[in-house]
Amino acid sequence: MNTTYDPITNTFVLDIGTDSILPQLVWVITDRCPNDCPFCFQPKTGIDFNVNNLPEAIHMFNKLGVQKIDISGGEPLSFSDISLICETLKSSGIHITLTTNGVGPEDKKQWLSENGKLFSRVMFSINGFDEASHDTLCTVPGTFAQTLNAIESLSSANYSKVRINTVITKILLPIKNQEKLLTVIKKLEPEEWCLIQPHPENKKSTFEFHDITSSEFAEVSYKLKARMQTMNTKVLIRTIDNYRGYWVLYPNGIIRKHVDSPQDVVEHSFQIQELPTLINSIIGTVWLPNQENDL
Numbered sequence: 001m002n003t004t005y006d007p008i009t010n011t012f013v014l015d016i017g018t019d020s021i022l023p024q025l026v027w028v029i030t031d032r033c034p035n036d037c038p039f040c041f042q043p044k045t046g047i048d049f050n051v052n053n054l055p056e057a058i059h060m061f062n063k064l065g066v067q068k069i070d071i072s073g074g075e076p077l078s079f080s081d082i083s084l085i086c087e088t089l090k091s092s093g094i095h096i097t098l099t100t101n102g103v104g105p106e107d108k109k110q111w112l113s114e115n116g117k118l119f120s121r122v123m124f125s126i127n128g129f130d131e132a133s134h135d136t137l138c139t140v141p142g143t144f145a146q147t148l149n150a151i152e153s154l155s156s157a158n159y160s161k162v163r164i165n166t167v168i169t170k171i172l173l174p175i176k177n178q179e180k181l182l183t184v185i186k187k188l189e190p191e192e193w194c195l196i197q198p199h200p201e202n203k204k205s206t207f208e209f210h211d212i213t214s215s216e217f218a219e220v221s222y223k224l225k226a227r228m229q230t231m232n233t234k235v236l237i238r239t240i241d242n243y244r245g246y247w248v249l250y251p252n253g254i255i256r257k258h259v260d261s262p263q264d265v266v267e268h269s270f271q272i273q274e275l276p277t278l279i280n281s282i283i284g285t286v287w288l289p290n291q292e293n294d295l
Helices: 051-064 082-091 106-114 131-138 143-156 174-187 212-227 272-282
Strands: 003-006 011-014 024-028 068-072 095-100 119-125 162-167 190-196 234-238 246-251 254-257 267-269
Touching: 011 106, 051 082, 051 272, 068 082, 082 095, 082 106, 095 254, 106 143, 119 143, 143 162, 174 212, 190 212, 212 234, 254 272, 267 272
Parallel strands: 024 068, 024 246, 068 095, 095 119, 119 162, 162 190, 190 234
Antiparallel strands: 003 011, 246 254, 254 267
16 A cells, blocks of 8 residues: 555555555554443453564564554553553554553553653543543543543643544533533643544443434534634544444454444454465555544
């Protein structure tokens, strides 16, 4: 694929001099997380990536022409070797972003505040309109405060490439709650704000209590985007359709093509002996971010 990743805009641009089989992927380095959000589609099996396999993973990334990786979870800050993974990827010439709730051990939160420069974007999840609503969704008191503290720590370190990810659920259907959320976002002044439709993959028994229709998502997201037009924050909208066609590497060493249905079905072992088969599966399936909806 003739594209090159631009870390400034976090998008891919046409470049006939570059040919990548898999320009980007999401890497779930751990599926452990202290939170239990009802719309999270990552099962918790207690598995971490085995860092002994890091050299082989880097080799695979190079063979596939991976240019950008989103470090995800679970909660990546709960992974003890997150610094090793991120620094190794960066030194290997691979750009990285991070998706986090900003929760975890104090040393990892401190590491993030001191190393924001490693990431093209640091993406924080804020799904409620205040402390009570956010912490109720996350199921852990104090999550909202930790997230805000992590954002503030990066800001104090002069790091500005922050995105807020917000999953639009039933609690944001009332206008008054949308107004409260807008107050939070405008105060934070992130570079980007991504509004996300709930995804049914591996859905929990409580998912239906929070899910909304596509028309409800469209109405709320476009209202919120319109209200942000006077701000410098760029608003992105991600529907379920946007999940189709990007690839996710899981901590158990399995890579899957993400789809917009309740279950991913195309998967491979992420090992060098599987490379030819994996390449055949990837070709023609990759979805790349653009200015309006990216990872």
